[in-house]
Amino acid sequence: MLLHTVNKSPFERNSFAQCMGHAKKGSSVLLIEDGVFAALKGAANESVVSNAIGDIGVYVLGPDLNARGMTDEDVIDGVKIVDYTGFVELAAEHDVVQSWL
Amino acid sequence: MPIEVNGKSIETDEEGYLADLNQWEPEVATVMAAIDDAELTETHWEVINFLREYYEEYQIAPAVRVLTKAIGKKLGKDKGNSKYLYELFPYGPAKQACKYAGLPKPTGCV
Amino acid sequence: MSEEDYEEDGEMNGKKFLYVNRRGPYGTVYALESLEVVLIGAAFEQDVSLAFMDDGVYQLKKGQNTDGMGMKNFSPTYRALEMYDVEKLFVSKESMDERGLTTEDLIVDVEVIDNAAMADLMEDAEVVLSF
Incomplete structure (x- = not known):
């Protein structure tokens, strides 16, 4: 299966929207750097994420989330928080990584 | 160029500022002052300690104008002026005192 | 700038500068660069x-903790701006709303203005620096 990563803000680029449009059922999406803004509750694209959860595994990199003043309480229900080890494990578990730069 | 503090070698940059802020200890200031042929008194330490607290709170080494104003507020008007601070730190209160305090060079100073 | 250039009681007779901040912190170097220039x-x-709009409003988010990421957390420095006589901070209402943020979420006091007022602010400036 495929692991998608997004490192750009959904407010600034269409990387996240494109990623979600191309993520098939069973694949995973990992949000890193400014991509973590896509995982936040109360933001404009919340429904895109919450609708996808269940079909797609949505992950967010904890250190990047915390740096931007957010914690697990700020992320959309169902989004899983991983640390750097979790990032490596996700990459190892998937056959291919597609980075939406 | 590294300096010797309590038997340890501590790295500084070409202008004598600490390479790693976390390596600071009071003895660092004393050693740096000795290199400048200066001896630190109570009044020097007042400013050095003030700068360390300021950095802890704001994550920045203040510009001299800001330092002067803030010292005046904290330690009294007689100390919050450039004359007093330049007498203590003739190489420039912000630059020299920040160096002894283990802070980076104040933003905006060349 | 040398320390000797400093004069006490300097007068505010300069130009109207507006810094426009549109990027989040850490992901790019724009936020830190802007702060240093300010x-x-x-x-x-x-x-x-200073104007904060789009992801720029995230620069002022409370509770930033970069320990796990190994970059310096420069958000406390925004609280020092007042001492540098930088007291006019504006944030875009539309950008805050879009991100579910309120002024309660920010580390400094700001004035929230809408797009029309932001446009006026830009028109009114003599120098605009964009980051």
Whole structure:
């Protein structure tokens, strides 16, 4: 299966929207750097994420989330928080990584 | 160029500022002052300690104008002026005192 | 700028500067660069305003903790701006709303303005620096 990563803000680029449009059922999406803004509750694209959860595994990199003043309480229900080890494990578990730069 | 503090070698940059802020200890200031042929008194330490607290709170080494104003507020008007601070730190209160305090060079100073 | 250039009781007779911040912190270097330019520029006694819009509003988010990421958390420095006589901070209402943020979420006091007022602020500036 495929692991998608997004490192750009959904407010600034269409990387996240494109990623979600191309993520098939069973694949995973990992949000890193400014991509973590896509995982936040109360933001404009919340429904895109919450609708996808269940079909797609949505992950967010904890250190990047915390740096931007957010914690697990700020992320959309169902989004899983991983640390750097979790990032490596996700990459190892998937056959291919597609980075939406 | 590294300096010797309590038997340890501590790295500084070409202008004598600490390479790693976390390596600071009071003895660092004393050693740096000795290199400048200066001896630190109570009044020097007042400013050095003030700068360390300021950095802890704001994550920045203040510009001299800001330092002067803030010292005046904290330690009294007689100390919050450039004359007093330049007498203590003739190489420039912000630059020299920040160096002894283990802070980076104040933003905006060349 | 040398320390000797400093004069006490400098007068505010400079130009109207507006810094426009549109990027989040850490992901790119824009936020930190802007902050440094603001601090350096503050020595020149200009009339400075800072505007935060789009992801730029995230620069002021409370509770930033970079320990796990290994970059310096520069958000406390925004609280020092007042001492540099940089007191006019504006955030875009539309950008805050879009991100579910309120002024309660921010580390400094700001004035929330809508797009029309932001446009006026830009028109009114003599120098605009964009980050």
